[in-house]
Amino acid sequence: MRHPYTGAIAGVAGVLVLAALAAAQGDPPRSPWKYYPMDRAVGDGGPAPKRDLSGTWAGPSSGAGAPRSKAEEQPSLTPLGKQLYDRNKPIGKFSPGGTNDPHTRYCDPFGVPQNMVQEIRGMTIATLPNRTFVLLQYMDLWREVWTDGRTLPTNVGGRGRDTLDPKYNGYSVGRWEDDYTFVVDTTGLAPQTWATKSGYPHSVEAKVQERFHRTSKHDLSLTITMDDPKFYTRPFSIGETHFRWIPNQQLDDFTCIPSEVQQYLKEMGDPAGSDPDAARRPN
Amino acid sequence: MTAKLLVTSALGLGLLTMVSAPALAHHGNAAYEDTITEFKQATVTQFAWANPHALINFDAKDAKGAVVHMVVETAAPQALRLIGWTKASVTPGDVITVRMYVAKNGNPAGRLQKIVLADGSELHDTQLGGDAGGKTRYDPDADTGRK
Numbered sequence: 001m002r003h004p005y006t007g008a009i010a011g012v013a014g015v016l017v018l019a020a021l022a023a024a025q026g027d028p029p030r031s032p033w034k035y036y037p038m039d040r041a042v043g044d045g046g047p048a049p050k051r052d053l054s055g056t057w058a059g060p061s062s063g064a065g066a067p068r069s070k071a072e073e074q075p076s077l078t079p080l081g082k083q084l085y086d087r088n089k090p091i092g093k094f095s096p097g098g099t100n101d102p103h104t105r106y107c108d109p110f111g112v113p114q115n116m117v118q119e120i121r122g123m124t125i126a127t128l129p130n131r132t133f134v135l136l137q138y139m140d141l142w143r144e145v146w147t148d149g150r151t152l153p154t155n156v157g158g159r160g161r162d163t164l165d166p167k168y169n170g171y172s173v174g175r176w177e178d179d180y181t182f183v184v185d186t187t188g189l190a191p192q193t194w195a196t197k198s199g200y201p202h203s204v205e206a207k208v209q210e211r212f213h214r215t216s217k218h219d220l221s222l223t224i225t226m227d228d229p230k231f232y233t234r235p236f237s238i239g240e241t242h243f244r245w246i247p248n249q250q251l252d253d254f255t256c257i258p259s260e261v262q263q264y265l266k267e268m269g270d271p272a273g274s275d276p277d278a279a280r281r282p283n
Numbered sequence: 284m285t286a287k288l289l290v291t292s293a294l295g296l297g298l299l300t301m302v303s304a305p306a307l308a309h310h311g312n313a314a315y316e317d318t319i320t321e322f323k324q325a326t327v328t329q330f331a332w333a334n335p336h337a338l339i340n341f342d343a344k345d346a347k348g349a350v351v352h353m354v355v356e357t358a359a360p361q362a363l364r365l366i367g368w369t370k371a372s373v374t375p376g377d378v379i380t381v382r383m384y385v386a387k388n389g390n391p392a393g394r395l396q397k398i399v400l401a402d403g404s405e406l407h408d409t410q411l412g413g414d415a416g417g418k419t420r421y422d423p424d425a426d427t428g429r430k
Binding site: 037061062063091092093094095096097098104121252253254255256257260261263264267268271272273274275276278281 | 311312313314315331333334335336338354356359361362364365386387388390391392393409
């Protein structure tokens with residue numbers, strides 16, 4: 001005997017199959033080589049693995065829905081710090097045509113800590129037994145954080161035969177404060193770089209502390225503070241940035257290209273000029 | 284000076300539309316006016332899909348038929364891809380509408396709010412692409428409900 005609902009069930013099943021086929025035909029195949037910003041990690045993905053930041057992460061403005069960043073705080077400058085700060089003409093106030101920001105004009109490296117805040121988008125973290133590498137999408141840049149128990153150098157930038165040269169990304173050591181918080185301390189920074197986009201300076205002796213905190217499988221936050229008594233009366237926050245896990249772990253290309261920047265400035269940035277009221281406004 | 288006069292002249296003759304909106308300072312864009320200028324029937328002459336910002340060069344005519352050559356910047360390709368642009372979004376010869384914040388110094392340059400293509404579709408800037416004007420940010424998530 002035929003079930004009275006057999007026809008209806010078969011009809012509904014047929015519609016579902018056709019809908020699935022149509023959906024499958026509407027979605028082009030995904031390339032494993034491409035970053036798909038709309039393919040976002042769903043939810044928190046469960047608990048964070050212990051002592052593990054490894055993987056590829058999407059930062060602000062990556063299309064991944066990372067929570068909004070928290071900007072730097074306004075620091076308290078020493079007289080020497082103020083003197084250096086006043087020489088800098090940040091892009092926010094002076095525009096590309098009037099700034100003397102060495103990155104905007106020439107693609108010079110941001111250096112730490114600015115490269116962990118400014119244009120921070122995609123980032124991969126890779127771990128070896130004695131080092132952790134932070135690989136930044138912007139500028140195709142890598143940092144080396146030693147985790148073998150060594151201490152930070154104290155002889156960077158001096159004149160002695162055994163002194164170390166300052167570096168754009170400085171000298172970094174890292175340690176796990178707890179199972180989910182990795183703390184990176186850095187010093188020996190190249191003094192010609194700006195600490196922030198708004199033109200705050202730093203010395204070679206500045207100490208930057210980054211706290212990577214993984215709250216779930218899909219969520220990572222980074223808070224940065226800088227202590228530089230030469231230029232600032234107290235430590236201050238460089239900002240807080242949030243990252244989301246990228247499902248296919250693939251990033252795309254994003255860098256500053258000097259020849260393209262020179263063309264941009266010639267054709268656009270310099271003709272557009274600077275705000276005529278820039279000098280009267282605070283940075 | 285010539286370029287400044289061209290823009291000023293075009294504005295004065297009413298070919299372009301000024302859209303009033305509240306002023307809002309934005310980093311990196313202080314060189315631009317706070318109101319939107321609209322160029323209709325603009326002919327694209329070049330589209331540079333390049334860093335740090337993509338540039339659209341275009342020609343528009345003033346009321347006397349004289350050609351005003353303009354250049355407008357938008358965001359970096361990496362950021363534009365996230366909101367629907369591709370390197371082939373516009374090509375030389377395309378006739379489009381350009382809405383932009385022109386340079387305060389009168390030079391024929393500015394920052395994009397959005398373009399309207401011949402088929403009516405729109406492509407926005409990231410930083411100043413909000414439809415509220417006044418240098419508001421474009422948030423595609425707000426349009427789609429996707430967060």
